[in-house]
Amino acid sequence: MDLFExxxxxxxxxxxxxxxxxxxxxxVPGARSxxxxxxxxxxxxxxxxxxxxxxxxxxxxxxxxAELEQAASAILGxxxxxxxxxRVWVERASAIERELYASFTLDRAARLHLGMVxxxxxxxxxxxxxxxxxxxxxxxxxxxxxxxxxxxxxxxxSLGLDAxxxxxxxxxxxxxxxxxxxxxxxxxxxxxxxxTADGEVVALDAKVTLDDNASFRHPDWQVFAAAxxxxxxxxxAKEKGLNYIGLDGxxxxxxxxxxxxxxxxxxxxxAGGRAANFLDIGGGASAAVMTAALEVIGADPAVRSIFVxxxxxxxxxxxxxxxxxxxxxxxxxxAPIVLRLDGTNAEAGREILAAHQSxxxxxxxxxxxxARVAVALAAEGGN
Amino acid sequence: xxxxxxxxxxxxxxxxTGGQGRFHGLRNRDYGTKVVAGVTPGKGGQDVDGIPVxxxxxxAVARTAAxxxxxxxxxxxxxxxxxxxxxxxxxxxxxITEGIPAQDEAATYNRLRRxxxxxxxxxxxxxxxxxxxxxxxxxxAGEIALPGGPVGIVSRSGTLTxxxxxxxxxxxxxxxxxxxxxxxxxPGTGFIDCLAAFEADPETKAVMLIGEIGGSEEExxxxxxxxxxxxxVVAYIAGQTAPAGRKMGxxxxxxxxxSGTAKAKMEALAAAGVSVASNPTEAGERMVEVVRRLA
Numbered sequence: 001m002d003l004f005e006x007x008x009x010x011x012x013x014x015x016x017x018x019x020x021x022x023x024x025x026x027x028v029p030g031a032r033s034x035x036x037x038x039x040x041x042x043x044x045x046x047x048x049x050x051x052x053x054x055x056x057x058x059x060x061x062x063x064x065x066a067e068l069e070q071a072a073s074a075i076l077g078x079x080x081x082x083x084x085x086x087r088v089w090v091e092r093a094s095a096i097e098r099e100l101y102a103s104f105t106l107d108r109a110a111r112l113h114l115g116m117v118x119x120x121x122x123x124x125x126x127x128x129x130x131x132x133x134x135x136x137x138x139x140x141x142x143x144x145x146x147x148x149x150x151x152x153x154x155x156x157x158s159l160g161l162d163a164x165x166x167x168x169x170x171x172x173x174x175x176x177x178x179x180x181x182x183x184x185x186x187x188x189x190x191x192x193x194x195x196t197a198d199g200e201v202v203a204l205d206a207k208v209t210l211d212d213n214a215s216f217r218h219p220d221w222q223v224f225a226a227a228x229x230x231x232x233x234x235x236x237a238k239e240k241g242l243n244y245i246g247l248d249g250x251x252x253x254x255x256x257x258x259x260x261x262x263x264x265x266x267x268x269x270x271a272g273g274r275a276a277n278f279l280d281i282g283g284g285a286s287a288a289v290m291t292a293a294l295e296v297i298g299a300d301p302a303v304r305s306i307f308v309x310x311x312x313x314x315x316x317x318x319x320x321x322x323x324x325x326x327x328x329x330x331x332x333x334x335a336p337i338v339l340r341l342d343g344t345n346a347e348a349g350r351e352i353l354a355a356h357q358s359x360x361x362x363x364x365x366x367x368x369x370x371a372r373v374a375v376a377l378a379a380e381g382g383n
Numbered sequence: 384x385x386x387x388x389x390x391x392x393x394x395x396x397x398x399x400t401g402g403q404g405r406f407h408g409l410r411n412r413d414y415g416t417k418v419v420a421g422v423t424p425g426k427g428g429q430d431v432d433g434i435p436v437x438x439x440x441x442x443a444v445a446r447t448a449a450x451x452x453x454x455x456x457x458x459x460x461x462x463x464x465x466x467x468x469x470x471x472x473x474x475x476x477x478x479i480t481e482g483i484p485a486q487d488e489a490a491t492y493n494r495l496r497r498x499x500x501x502x503x504x505x506x507x508x509x510x511x512x513x514x515x516x517x518x519x520x521x522x523x524a525g526e527i528a529l530p531g532g533p534v535g536i537v538s539r540s541g542t543l544t545x546x547x548x549x550x551x552x553x554x555x556x557x558x559x560x561x562x563x564x565x566x567x568x569x570p571g572t573g574f575i576d577c578l579a580a581f582e583a584d585p586e587t588k589a590v591m592l593i594g595e596i597g598g599s600e601e602e603x604x605x606x607x608x609x610x611x612x613x614x615x616v617v618a619y620i621a622g623q624t625a626p627a628g629r630k631m632g633x634x635x636x637x638x639x640x641x642s643g644t645a646k647a648k649m650e651a652l653a654a655a656g657v658s659v660a661s662n663p664t665e666a667g668e669r670m671v672e673v674v675r676r677l678a
Binding site for chain 2: 002106108109111112113126142143144181184186211212213214216217243245247255256257258259260261262263265266267268269270275278280311313314342343344366367368
C-alpha cells in the first residue's frame, strides 16, 4: 500500500523522523484555517500519488491568507497527471539550504536491506542514478544485525556536511531505518531531505510503501486503507476478497494462480487484444469464488468478452466445471465467456460444460485458441 | 538421481494437524512420499491417519530421522517454524505459506545463511518440490508429473509450473525434479541454486525456467547460464504486459520504475543463449523439441 505524503510524514514522525508541522485539508476554508494556525508562509501540496507534482502546478507557496486561498482553490479539484486532487497538505515553509536524498528498501538481489543517500536531492533518484551514479552512496545492512551507529554515520558522512549536521542526518537515518523495519515498509524514501538555514534536517517529502502482508500486526493501517483512492472496480473486488487489478482493455480476465493470470494477460495481448483486468482466484476455483469474480468483471462497462483460464491441478477440472455452471446460474452477464479448461480430468470437465455451451459460453481446448476467440468476440462486441 | 529430494527423503510436516497440513501431508504420503512425522506444539502424542505427531521438530527428528520438513503454518508462525526446523538439523525445509511479511522473510533468510548453512529453504509462497515417482513435498498435483526425466523445471509460479509439467507429460517427456521457488521477494532457494543443481545432476539433460516480473533473479540466472551451464535451457517470463508499480498477485511480482520488467529478463536470457518462449504453451513445445533432438 502506497501512502499519501501526509500519511507518510505522519508515519515517519511516529518513529522520530523530523517532519515540518502541517495539516491536511479537503476544502479551501479548511486549508485557510490550517494555514492561519500554522503561521505564514506555508506550502500547499496536492496529495496525489504521482511524481513531479511541483512542475505540474500541484505545489504552491502562500505568503498570506489571500494567497493561500488562491493556491488551495487552484490545487483542490485539479487533474494532476490523471489524478484528481481531493486533499492538500498545508505545512510551514522551510528555509531550504540544501536538498538531500535518503531511502531504505530491500535489495532483492543481495537479499539484504539497502540504505541509499545522495547530496543530489529533489530530483528523481533514477535520474541521478542514470546521470551521475557516483553521487549516490549505497550501504547494505544485514537484517539480522540492523543499521548500526557506524553504518548511519558512514552514510551521513558521504554527504559532505559539517559535523553537527552530519550527526543530525545520522540520527535521522537511524529513525528512518526503524520506521522501515518496525513499520513493515517495503520502501521509505525522503526526497528531498532538507538542511534548513539554521542547520536542522527535515523530511520535506515522504514516500512510504507498506507491506500488505504485514497488515495483520498493524491494525492502525486501516486508517490508511480507508483513505486509499481505489478504482471502483478494485474497491468492489476488495470487498469480495478477490485479488484484482483494474486495467484499460476490453477482455475481462479470470485465472487461477498469479502466474497463470499474468500469462493470460500476455496471450490476450499477443492475440491483438487488451486485458480489462488482472484477477487471480487462487487454486480452488469454487462456485462461490467464481460467482464473485464474474460479478466484478460483469460490472465493468468496458468489458466486451470474458476469458476464464483455469488449469486444474489438485482441484480437478470436473469440480471446476460444476462450479462454473453454478456461478453462471447466479450471475447475469452482458459479455460472452470464453473458457479454457485444462489439466486433471479436463475431459470430464469439458463434458459437463458441453451441455451449457451457447454463443454466450464458448469452450476452447488451449490457452492460445481461447485468447484468439476472446479477442475476436471483444472486437465484435465493440462494434 | 534428482535434485534436493528423492525416494530416501523422510518428511516431517509442521502443521500436520491443521486443515491444509492434513490435506497436503496425506496427499504427499499417498503419492509415495515418506511422511514420517507431524509437529504441532501441544499436540504431541496424537496421530494423523497413523502419522505420529510430536511437540517439537527436534523430537520428531530424534524419533523418526526425518531429513526434510514441510512447513504448512500461517504467516505469523512460519518464520519461527522454519528456524525451528533448521535448529533441529533438518537439511531441507519447504515452506508453502503465502503472506509472510517481507521483513520477517529477509530476517529469516539471513539467519539461515549465517547460522544454519546446512539447511536449504525452498519457498515461502511456493508449490513445493517434486521428484516424480519418488517424493512430493508441497501442493503440486503429483498425477500430472511423469517420472524418469530428462527435464528439470524451476519456476516462480505454481499454476505455470503445473502447466509446464502437464504439457511435457502429455508429450511423454518426463521430469527429474520440479522446484517451485515461489513468488515472494526473498526466496530461500533461487534460480541459480536450482540451475547449478540441475547442471550437476547427470539425469537432467535440459532445464525449463519459468520466471516473472520483479527483481533481477532472471537476469542473474542468465549470467549463470552463460558462464556455467552446458545443458540447454528453455524459459518463459510471465507478466510481459503488466503495469508498473502493481503487485501482480505475488508479493514479488512488481515492476519498480524501470527495473524488473519481463522485457529486460527475456533479453538477458536470450543473450545468454536461452531459448525464450513468448507463452507457456510455446515453452512446452520448445522443450519437447529440445528433448527429441537430444534423443
